[in-house]
Amino acid sequence: MDRIICVDQEKVLDVVSDHFPQYDAILVLANSSRSGGASLGNNIITSAMSKNLNQTIIHELGHALANLGDEYTYGGVDLPTREPSNPNLTLNEYAYNVKWGHWLDLNLGQASIGVFEGGHYLEYGVWRPTNNSVMRTLGQPFHAVNLEAWSLALYRHTGTYLNSVPDSGALQQNEDGQTFEIELTLGEEVQSIEWRIDDELVTPQATNRLFVPAQNQDYIVQASISDSSQVIRKDNNQFSQDTLTWWVSVQ
Numbered sequence: 001m002d003r004i005i006c007v008d009q010e011k012v013l014d015v016v017s018d019h020f021p022q023y024d025a026i027l028v029l030a031n032s033s034r035s036g037g038a039s040l041g042n043n044i045i046t047s048a049m050s051k052n053l054n055q056t057i058i059h060e061l062g063h064a065l066a067n068l069g070d071e072y073t074y075g076g077v078d079l080p081t082r083e084p085s086n087p088n089l090t091l092n093e094y095a096y097n098v099k100w101g102h103w104l105d106l107n108l109g110q111a112s113i114g115v116f117e118g119g120h121y122l123e124y125g126v127w128r129p130t131n132n133s134v135m136r137t138l139g140q141p142f143h144a145v146n147l148e149a150w151s152l153a154l155y156r157h158t159g160t161y162l163n164s165v166p167d168s169g170a171l172q173q174n175e176d177g178q179t180f181e182i183e184l185t186l187g188e189e190v191q192s193i194e195w196r197i198d199d200e201l202v203t204p205q206a207t208n209r210l211f212v213p214a215q216n217q218d219y220i221v222q223a224s225i226s227d228s229s230q231v232i233r234k235d236n237n238q239f240s241q242d243t244l245t246w247w248v249s250v251q
């Protein structure tokens with residue numbers, strides 16, 4: 001097809017594995033100003049160096065990273081034989097049990113979530129969550145359903161935190177007291193932490209840092225990390241949540 005850019009996937013994987021084996025996704029840029037791109041599997045996406053470059057990358061990463069499906073309605077012939085795995089496409093036209101039902105109360109003009117017919121290259125028989133998103137037309141926002149899928153995919157790759165000091169697990173109390181610190185992956189603007197000492201909620205000195213003065217008996221510190229951006233409402237696999245536990249013994 002005219003606007004699909006394909007590559008020799010084996011060759012691409014060879015080159016990237018040699019030079020950057022820790023890759024998450026691969027973008028191949030075609031030295032052409034004619035708009036086009038593709039998501040080819042194996043986390044390879046392509047784009048031309050067109051004026052739509054940024055939008056094309058977002059759209060193709062929507063496929064490769066977040067498993068979003070195309071919401072446009074041309075080029076298709078046959079209905080999918082079973083429910084698409086994509087979070088933004090369904091064969092189920094009924095709002096009461098549609099898979100993005102937890103967003104249906106969002107009623108904000110063009111961002112309103114509903115059950116809109118057309119998607120997956122077909123005009124009829126497949127439904128999408130918004131009238132128009134970047135998975136249908138370049139330049140449009142993701143909107144809530146796609147953004148949730150994108151955010152969960154991001155957490156799936158990054159985890160909720162980079163490290164903690166000290167490492168979670170068992171440790172001996174410091175005689176001057178103990179500081180617990182967590183480096184969040186996305187930061188405290190979109191992530192929050194609930195700190196507990198022996199199951200009691202406590203207020204930390206900073207979102208990601210708790211100091212406990214020297215105690216005279218063993219205690220347990222727990223830090224529960226969650227996403228506070230409000231773009232995630234349903235996280236069945238708990239990609240955006242973690243609980244760290246430290247068992248502190250006092251000799």
Ligand SMILES: [Zn+2]
Pocket residue numbers: 059060063069070
């Ligand atoms: Zn696409």
